[in-house]
Amino acid sequence: MTSIPGSPGDVLTLISAGTATTRSDLARLTGLARSTISQRVDALIERGLVEETESGESTGGRPPRHLRLQTEDHVFGGVDLGATHCRIVLMDLSGEVLAECEDPLLVAEGPEIVLAHVDDRLGRLLSVAGRPRTALRALGMGVPGPVEFATGRPNNPPIMPGWNDYPIPEHFADCAVLVDNDVNVMALGEQRNAFPDTRHLLFVKVGTGIGCGIVAEGGLHRGAQGSAGDIGHIRVSGHEDAGCRCGNSACLEAVAGGAAVARRLTELGVPAETGADVVALVQAGSTQALRLVREAGRLIGEVLAGLVNFFNPEVIVIGGALSRVHEHLLAGIRETVYRRSLPLATHHLSIVPSRTGINAAALGAGILAIEHYLSPDNINRIVNA
Amino acid sequence: MTSIPGSPGDVLTLISAGTATTRSDLARLTGLARSTISQRVDALIERGLVEETESGESTGGRPPRHLRLQTEDHVFGGVDLGATHCRIVLMDLSGEVLAECEDPLLVAEGPEIVLAHVDDRLGRLLSVAGRPRTALRALGMGVPGPVEFATGRPNNPPIMPGWNDYPIPEHFADCAVLVDNDVNVMALGEQRNAFPDTRHLLFVKVGTGIGCGIVAEGGLHRGAQGSAGDIGHIRVSGHEDAGCRCGNSACLEAVAGGAAVARRLTELGVPAETGADVVALVQAGSTQALRLVREAGRLIGEVLAGLVNFFNPEVIVIGGALSRVHEHLLAGIRETVYRRSLPLATHHLSIVPSRTGINAAALGAGILAIEHYLSPDNINRIVNA
DNA sequence: CAAGCTTTGTTCGATCACTGGCGGAAGTCG
DNA sequence: CGACTTCCGCCAGTGATCGAACAAAGCTTG
Numbered sequence: 001m002t003s004i005p006g007s008p009g010d011v012l013t014l015i016s017a018g019t020a021t022t023r024s025d026l027a028r029l030t031g032l033a034r035s036t037i038s039q040r041v042d043a044l045i046e047r048g049l050v051e052e053t054e055s056g057e058s059t060g061g062r063p064p065r066h067l068r069l070q071t072e073d074h075v076f077g078g079v080d081l082g083a084t085h086c087r088i089v090l091m092d093l094s095g096e097v098l099a100e101c102e103d104p105l106l107v108a109e110g111p112e113i114v115l116a117h118v119d120d121r122l123g124r125l126l127s128v129a130g131r132p133r134t135a136l137r138a139l140g141m142g143v144p145g146p147v148e149f150a151t152g153r154p155n156n157p158p159i160m161p162g163w164n165d166y167p168i169p170e171h172f173a174d175c176a177v178l179v180d181n182d183v184n185v186m187a188l189g190e191q192r193n194a195f196p197d198t199r200h201l202l203f204v205k206v207g208t209g210i211g212c213g214i215v216a217e218g219g220l221h222r223g224a225q226g227s228a229g230d231i232g233h234i235r236v237s238g239h240e241d242a243g244c245r246c247g248n249s250a251c252l253e254a255v256a257g258g259a260a261v262a263r264r265l266t267e268l269g270v271p272a273e274t275g276a277d278v279v280a281l282v283q284a285g286s287t288q289a290l291r292l293v294r295e296a297g298r299l300i301g302e303v304l305a306g307l308v309n310f311f312n313p314e315v316i317v318i319g320g321a322l323s324r325v326h327e328h329l330l331a332g333i334r335e336t337v338y339r340r341s342l343p344l345a346t347h348h349l350s351i352v353p354s355r356t357g358i359n360a361a362a363l364g365a366g367i368l369a370i371e372h373y374l375s376p377d378n379i380n381r382i383v384n385a
Numbered sequence: 386m387t388s389i390p391g392s393p394g395d396v397l398t399l400i401s402a403g404t405a406t407t408r409s410d411l412a413r414l415t416g417l418a419r420s421t422i423s424q425r426v427d428a429l430i431e432r433g434l435v436e437e438t439e440s441g442e443s444t445g446g447r448p449p450r451h452l453r454l455q456t457e458d459h460v461f462g463g464v465d466l467g468a469t470h471c472r473i474v475l476m477d478l479s480g481e482v483l484a485e486c487e488d489p490l491l492v493a494e495g496p497e498i499v500l501a502h503v504d505d506r507l508g509r510l511l512s513v514a515g516r517p518r519t520a521l522r523a524l525g526m527g528v529p530g531p532v533e534f535a536t537g538r539p540n541n542p543p544i545m546p547g548w549n550d551y552p553i554p555e556h557f558a559d560c561a562v563l564v565d566n567d568v569n570v571m572a573l574g575e576q577r578n579a580f581p582d583t584r585h586l587l588f589v590k591v592g593t594g595i596g597c598g599i600v601a602e603g604g605l606h607r608g609a610q611g612s613a614g615d616i617g618h619i620r621v622s623g624h625e626d627a628g629c630r631c632g633n634s635a636c637l638e639a640v641a642g643g644a645a646v647a648r649r650l651t652e653l654g655v656p657a658e659t660g661a662d663v664v665a666l667v668q669a670g671s672t673q674a675l676r677l678v679r680e681a682g683r684l685i686g687e688v689l690a691g692l693v694n695f696f697n698p699e700v701i702v703i704g705g706a707l708s709r710v711h712e713h714l715l716a717g718i719r720e721t722v723y724r725r726s727l728p729l730a731t732h733h734l735s736i737v738p739s740r741t742g743i744n745a746a747a748l749g750a751g752i753l754a755i756e757h758y759l760s761p762d763n764i765n766r767i768v769n770a
Numbered sequence: 771c772a773a774g775c776t777t778t779g780t781t782c783g784a785t786c787a788c789t790g791g792c793g794g795a796a797g798t799c800g
Numbered sequence: 801c802g803a804c805t806t807c808c809g810c811c812a813g814t815g816a817t818c819g820a821a822c823a824a825a826g827c828t829t830g
Contacts, residue, residue: 061777446806
């Protein structure tokens with residue numbers, strides 16, 4: 001029956017979430033008989049999905065045998081494709097990172113070259129971790145542009161020439177491939193790692209551009225065309241003179257993105273080109289850079305204030321290149337959000353810097369892959385096969 | 386197992402959605418044996434949830450016996466509580482309206498008086514429709530303020546003095562009561578009635594204030610504190626002088642709400658007090674009123690443009706008092722949204738006037754009640770009892 | 771320290787829900 | 801009018817789940 005829990009997939013979900021660690025736990029939580037649970041767990045162990053650890057502490061009777069995900073036979077890849085870099089992590093079923101690497105790589109080289117590079121590095125990571133290629137179960141990938149998630153095809157991505165409508169998953173045979181926007185996977189990674197109990201979260205990436213990943217009801221919100229979260233081109237007041245590459249003016253990105261801040265710094269006589277330059281200047285103690293970063297925070301805060309009223313998240317995470325000087329950015333953001341949003345929406349709202357940092361996207365992409373593999377439907381299919 | 390369909394609840398869901406109308410349909414769709422389906426359907430018929438209509442058209446063999454929701458034994462109430470009115474509809478299990486009424490009623494009279502009125506009118510509607518009180522299965526209610534949906538308690542509602550934290554459901558014994566914000570139920574009603582295939586929809590209510598109901602993945606998004614959709618206090622550019630009752634300035638509501646438009650009309654020498662006055666003036670051919678309504682549309686459009694980028698809905702529905710002159714309001718909204726939002730997000734976006742009109746909230750509230758009653762969990766409980 | 775208690779996990783017969791084949795019902799088609 | 805098709809109920813067979821009894825393993829207590 002619907003939502004009568006207890007299928008192999010549900011049992012595994014409870015184990016993977018850490019909600020249940022013993023057979024008794026599972027029986028209690030699912031309401032199934034202990035004997036049925038034993039059968040299910042046996043099946044999962046036989047398929048290599050679960051393993052027993054040695055007996056744990058007794059609570060007055062026979063000590064339970066703890067269960068956990070089997071971390072040997074299954075590995076997953078998380079790929080963070082940026083405009084100028086490629087970062088890959090290899091993870092086991094529990095989300096532990098087994099190996100990682102990062103290389104400079106221009107996404108503009110086109111899908112053939114870039115995906116061949118990914119394939120090559122995945123092979124190297126597998127051998128570093130000592131796992132056979134056949135252990136690779138699924139691959140998650142975050143790319144810097146809009147994607148039709150169902151098919152894994154980029155949808156007119158502005159900074160990925162040659163990738164439009166390219167069927168990325170077909171490049172990797174015998175392995176499920178999930179492709180999503182980079183900000184989405186960052187949001188997922190941050191929520192799963194740092195805020196597992198938070199059901200509504202926004203992840204704001206402040207780099208050259210500005211984007212936002214949306215977690216609603218614990219899952220990613222991608223919108224009708226998969227373009228949700230594109231907040232870089234929302235209008236901010238009082239900056240009608242700032243033209244944006246999108247053709248409009250006063251876009252958030254055109255006044256508060258890393259490139260925009262760098263340009264304004266240059267105008268003030270402090271030469272800077274990229275967001276990284278700005279970060280360096282702030283860290284070197286430039287008061288002008290600091291002031292502009294804080295001002296950028298205020299502008300981002302103005303947009304976020306509206307989104308807080310609209311979406312009512314519990315947590316807003318700030319990530320991306322500029323967040324390395326997050327104290328100043330956050331100060332500006334908080335200042336505006338708490339002034340301009342409704343008290344009911346801000347009362348329990350936290351605005352925090354990213355905890356997963358530079359790994360956010362790759363980790364999130366890996367989690368996307370793991371969760372796909374662990375989805376009850378998929379597990380039931382595996383067990384019944 | 387999870388998502389193996391076929392429980393009585395799932396069967397009923399298919400029948401109620403019109404996805405399946407015969408036993409064979411159900412067998413095909415669920416994958417269960419015909420004999421099993423027959424059992425299930427028998428149980429549903431026995432409980433009075435489903436009934437057979439006479440045989441339909443043959444497709445070359447024995448004609449199927451069509452099934453539909455039993456509309457006699459179950460009725461549902463949908464209550465639209467406004468600041469100054471109370472509208473109630475009585476619906477059967479299929480969503481058909483059996484009776485309705487509307488009375489002036491000040492929500493500020495407080496919960497005791499208002500809910501006693503609701504109770505009284507419900508009784509009258511039941512007798513008009515010729516159904517016993519015991520047939521009332523659930524009650525949905527939309528109220529003009531934020532609500533903690535899980536408990537049905539208003540959460541510091543600004544225009545509902547005396548209602549803060551009042552446990553509305555306790556007022557109606559022996560009947561499930563679901564209380565939500567009025568804009569939320571309007572969004573739900575519009576989506577279920579007019580856009581059943583649309584999974585992401587915004588319903589914007591333009592009245593004295595401005596609010597927004599959010600349908601994401603086919604369900605209502607209420608946010609962390611249930612305050613999602615409160616877009617009336619998002620800042621619009623270029624109106625720093627407009628003070629708002631919330632204490633800030635340049636709020637959307639303070640420049641484009643019905644009261645704000647009326648005030649600006651008065652300043653231009655055309656006396657008006659409320660949104661209704663504005664509507665009357667437009668209908669009477671006042672070019673100044675028309676111009677201001679269109680301008681209000683542009684301001685609303687500016688905010689919506691940002692939300693379209695962020696949320697990426699498929700449909701935006703415009704409702705509320707001012708939408709009676711929707712041609713002019715919509716023209717302004719469309720103008721700005723299509724100019725300021727990203728092409729990918731606007732390409733398949735429709736911006737349309739509400740089809741359910743004045744009944745939107747009451748219908749939506751009724752649907753909330755019906756869907757609660759028809760939820761697979763609840764049906765399984767009923768059938769197994 | 772041995773007997774009893776508590777909690778965990780397994781075994782196995784009983785049970786119950788689902789299946790799928792069969793036949794009857796109720797139409798269409800040639 | 802008979803052959804065919806589709807729909808539906810009946811019923812024995814099957815397989816998954818249950819629950820009671822049992823075994824395991826540590827704690828508790830006299």
